Amino acid sequence: MTQHGLAPLMMVVPPTLGPKSVKEFVAWANERKGKVNFASFGIGSSSHIWGEMLNQAEKLDMTHVPYKGAGPAIQDTLAGHIPMTIQDLAASGPAISGGKLAPLAVTSTVRWPRLPDVPTFGEAGYKIGLVGWNGIMAPAGTPKEIVERVSAEIRKLVQTPEGKEKLLDMGLLATGTTPAEMTDIMKTGCAAWGDAVKRAGVEPE
Numbered sequence: 001m002t003q004h005g006l007a008p009l010m011m012v013v014p015p016t017l018g019p020k021s022v023k024e025f026v027a028w029a030n031e032r033k034g035k036v037n038f039a040s041f042g043i044g045s046s047s048h049i050w051g052e053m054l055n056q057a058e059k060l061d062m063t064h065v066p067y068k069g070a071g072p073a074i075q076d077t078l079a080g081h082i083p084m085t086i087q088d089l090a091a092s093g094p095a096i097s098g099g100k101l102a103p104l105a106v107t108s109t110v111r112w113p114r115l116p117d118v119p120t121f122g123e124a125g126y127k128i129g130l131v132g133w134n135g136i137m138a139p140a141g142t143p144k145e146i147v148e149r150v151s152a153e154i155r156k157l158v159q160t161p162e163g164k165e166k167l168l169d170m171g172l173l174a175t176g177t178t179p180a181e182m183t184d185i186m187k188t189g190c191a192a193w194g195d196a197v198k199r200a201g202v203e204p205e
Contacts, residue, residue: 006108006131006132006133006134006172006173006175007046007088007132007133007134007171007172008088008089008106008107008108008112008132008171008173009046009047009050009086009087009088009089009106009107009132010086010087010088010089010092010096010103010104010105010106010107010112010115010118011025011050011054011084011085011086011103011104011105011106011107011121012077012084012085012086012087012092012095012096012101012102012103012104013025013077013083013084013101013102013104014077014078014080014083014100014101014102015099015100015101015102016080017083017084017102019104020102020104021104021105021119021124022054022104022105022121022124022125022126023124023125025084025104026054026058026060029058029060029062029083029084030058030060033060033061034061036060036061036062036063036083036084037062037063037064037065037082037083038051038055038062038063038064038065038082038083038084038085038086039065039066039067039073039076039077039082039084039085040064040065040066040067040073040085040086041066041067041068041069041070041073041087041088041091042066042067042068042069043064043066044197045066046088046130046132047070047073047085047086047087047088048064048066049130049193049196049197050086050107050128050130051064051084051085051086052064053128053130053196054086054126054128057126057128062084065082070087070088070091070092071091073085073087074087074091074092074095074101077101078095078100078101086107088171089106089112089171090169090170090171091171093114093171096115103115103118104118104124105118105119105120105121105123105124105126106118106119106120106121107120107121107130107132108120108131108173109122109131110173111123112173113168113173114168130192130193130196131189131192133175133185133189134172135182135185135186136154138150147179148179151178151179154176155176155177155178158174158175158176159174159176
């Protein structure tokens with residue numbers, strides 16, 4: 001029906017690791033080729049795909065370690081058992097704000113409003129972007145006038161200052177689209193993610 005927010009991820013490392021940018025991390029990982037792990041919140045997740053895209057782009061030979069959710073992955077990164085993870089902002093935000101995780105780059109095409117000093121992957125020199133998003137759907141067969149009316153109300157809501165702040169708390173950037181725009185986003189987005197999954201060599205389980 002309508003898209004209500006972009007769902008970017010943040011590449012984070014323990015502050016004690018050393019690298020302060022993606023390029024520095026890549027150099028660090030290259031010095032330890034074949035001995036570096038990265039965590040995700042599950043096999044086939046956006047966290048996994050982004051890690052594999054960086055892995056392939058830079059030929060880092062990192063080993064993927066899937067966790068059952070963002071919480072355990074972040075905890076092991078905090079503890080120093082994992083040197084890097086790419087996580088959603090709702091889960092990683094508190095650790096970043098508390099200085100327990102160092103953010104290196106955000107996966108969106110624009111900077112995260114609450115971390116304006118952190119570059120996008122594009123700004124960091126890595127053109128490997130995929131856009132994640134959240135949306136609200138209606139059952140097939142819902143009358144068009146109802147779909148349009150509800151979609152319009154949602155767009156108004158997410159563009160209010162309160163709506164934008166609430167979505168930021170959830171790790172989302174407010175957007176709001178028409179049903180037609182959402183249909184196009186799904187068509188192009190699903191194709192792009194499907195291609196990334198194939199290139200990353202992710203197999204279903």
